Amino acid sequence: MKLAVFGCSWSYGTIQHQNVNQSEPNWVRSLARLRPDISVTNFSHSGTNLQFSAYLFEQFAQDFDYTVFQITGSSRLCFWPDQFDFEKHMIKFDNNLLQFDDLDPYIFSTNASAIADPEKKSYIFKAKTPDEIDFAHKYFKYMPLEILELEYQSIISKIHSKANLMFWHHGLEHHRSDILSINQILGNEQYHKYIKDSGLHFGQDGCEWQANYINEKYLK
Amino acid sequence: MASQLHKRKVSQMKLAVFGCSWSYGTNQQVDIEKSPPNWVRCLAKIRPDISITNFAFGGTSVQFSAFLFDKYAKEHDYTIFQITSPYRFTLWPEQFDFKEHMIKYEDNLTQLDNELYSDILNVSPAQIEIDPSWKLFFKHSRNVINFSKQYYKYMDSEYLWFEYNMFIEHITKQADLRFFHRIDPKWPLRDETYNTWCIQKILPAQQYQDYLLDDGDHFNQAGCEWQANYINDKYLQ
Numbered sequence: 526m527k528l529a530v531f532g533c534s535w536s537y538g539t540i541q542h543q544n545v546n547q548s549e550p551n552w553v554r555s556l557a558r559l560r561p562d563i564s565v566t567n568f569s570h571s572g573t574n575l576q577f578s579a580y581l582f583e584q585f586a587q588d589f590d591y592t593v594f595q596i597t598g599s600s601r602l603c604f605w606p607d608q609f610d611f612e613k614h615m616i617k618f619d620n621n622l623l624q625f626d627d628l629d630p631y632i633f634s635t636n637a638s639a640i641a642d643p644e645k646k647s648y649i650f651k652a653k654t655p656d657e658i659d660f661a662h663k664y665f666k667y668m669p670l671e672i673l674e675l676e677y678q679s680i681i682s683k684i685h686s687k688a689n690l691m692f693w694h695h696g697l698e699h700h701r702s703d704i705l706s707i708n709q710i711l712g713n714e715q716y717h718k719y720i721k722d723s724g725l726h727f728g729q730d731g732c733e734w735q736a737n738y739i740n741e742k743y744l745k
Numbered sequence: 746m747a748s749q750l751h752k753r754k755v756s757q758m759k760l761a762v763f764g765c766s767w768s769y770g771t772n773q774q775v776d777i778e779k780s781p782p783n784w785v786r787c788l789a790k791i792r793p794d795i796s797i798t799n800f801a802f803g804g805t806s807v808q809f810s811a812f813l814f815d816k817y818a819k820e821h822d823y824t825i826f827q828i829t830s831p832y833r834f835t836l837w838p839e840q841f842d843f844k845e846h847m848i849k850y851e852d853n854l855t856q857l858d859n860e861l862y863s864d865i866l867n868v869s870p871a872q873i874e875i876d877p878s879w880k881l882f883f884k885h886s887r888n889v890i891n892f893s894k895q896y897y898k899y900m901d902s903e904y905l906w907f908e909y910n911m912f913i914e915h916i917t918k919q920a921d922l923r924f925f926h927r928i929d930p931k932w933p934l935r936d937e938t939y940n941t942w943c944i945q946k947i948l949p950a951q952q953y954q955d956y957l958l959d960d961g962d963h964f965n966q967a968g969c970e971w972q973a974n975y976i977n978d979k980y981l982q
Contacts, residue, residue: 664892
């Protein structure tokens with residue numbers, strides 16, 4: 526069985542190394558450990574937006590037997606070079622797990638709050654050109670929020686009809702209450718116990734719980 | 746009694762059109778003699794019993810039409826979505842009140858004011874290549890114009906194609922009637938995939954050519970009248 530996951534850092538972790546001890550926790554990696562009989566490809570990457578995941582889903586989902594789509598937050602911007610060969614940047618992290626290498630040198634990812642926060646900017650925009658940074662500023666200034674929201678909701682509808690499993694990581698999502706929410710399943714108290722940072726990323730125990738939950742409920 | 750009820754229903758019918766200049770014309774004036782042809786205006790003339798709101802506007806993107814459709818379609822009994830070309834970029838001010846810019850062109854026809862050109866920015870890759878001086882956009886700030894250039898520079902063209910198809914698939918499918926105006930050799934026609942039809946495919950090649958007014962494939966008065974009659978006879982009886 527070939528399984529693909531699409532999402533952001535909630536499925537990739539903030540940093541990944543082939544040496545799992547140097548990596549931030551990641552539920553997909555926990556799933557790969559739990560299910561050595563499944564070949565897992567993780568198309569998630571930290572900081573990316575819903576458009577990035579949807580675009581990769583459109584390109585690659587048909588190559589897999591089972592697809593999992595983790596919905597990221599709105600108000601994000603991500604762009605990548607024309608004709609970028611994403612497959613070239615997939616590397617083997619475990620025997621049955623392919624994930625992206627660090628894509629940050631090639632793609633530009635940011636969000637509305639990072640743009641507004643001068644302290645975050647220096648970290649997020651390192652190695653980016655002034656013109657790219659200027660574009661990101663103007664994107665959040667000039668793009669009508671209403672169209673970004675409509676695009677966000679349209680992508681969710683489109684992928685929902687195609688992915689085998691779709692879920693929210695965070696929140697009691699008001700857009701589509703019919704979609705699985707990790708936060709809702711766990712309840713606020715347990716959800717917050719699993720969180721290890723201000724980006725709502727799960728620690729190792731949370732990632733293991735999530736891998737087990739998805740495995741038991743959807744992959745048996 | 747049944748016929749009276751039918752008449753009442755028909756007289757109250759509210760129809761909305763969404764699209765670009767292929768449904769608006771290149772510009773519009775309240776004085777019809779000064780306006781380039783527009784099939785929606787022709788439809789309003791042949792169907793005075795229908796109240797028509799035309800949300801189409803020249804040069805706009807499929808996102809623009811999709812946004813207006815999402816916002817206003819529910820207020821109408823029948824909706825027509827004319828799908829424009831891909832790779833267009835339209836910007837409008839946040840919280841812009843489009844309804845404030847609708848004016849009465851005929852007794853039964855409301856359309857967007859021609860003056861909207863100074864509030865919204867429409868760009869296509871062809872315009873960027875053709876008009877490096879950007880004199881077409883003199884009313885917009887240099888920053889906004891530069892942003893639209895950056896948009897085409899940084900957004901992956903394959904993603905823009907994906908996004909265009911997504912809007913067609915997920916927004917226009919809610920319309921009662923949707924169609925393309927022309928077959929463009931640069932991209933495959935999506936009618937088979939998305940159950941739409943195309944004016945250029947319906948008309949014999951010579952007749953389509955005879956109806957063209959300019960190199961933007963806008964129809965002349967005869968073409969607009971044919972189109973209004975075709976839609977009226979086939980879908981609005």
